[in-house]
Amino acid sequence: MVSQVTNKGGIFINYFDKLLLIEELSKAVKEGATLYINDQIAEPETIAECCMEEKTVYMPDYVLDESGAIKEIRFDKVTNC
16 A cells, blocks of 8 residues: 655655554544544544645644543644744
């Protein structure tokens, strides 16, 4: 299998990183977390695809509940660096 590599603002995301991201986000969903990208609920595959294909950088923000468990993971475009 050939690895696809893209340069996103100095961050390299390849096919294997995409698969790992999908796996980690899927695990978070199974544990009860809700995923968002740009304030819209999204599936792990959608988020990974955006992080790999778009010409932008996304930063995850982890929202915890009162017990410290991850309640939400919000991916937002980084616009000011």
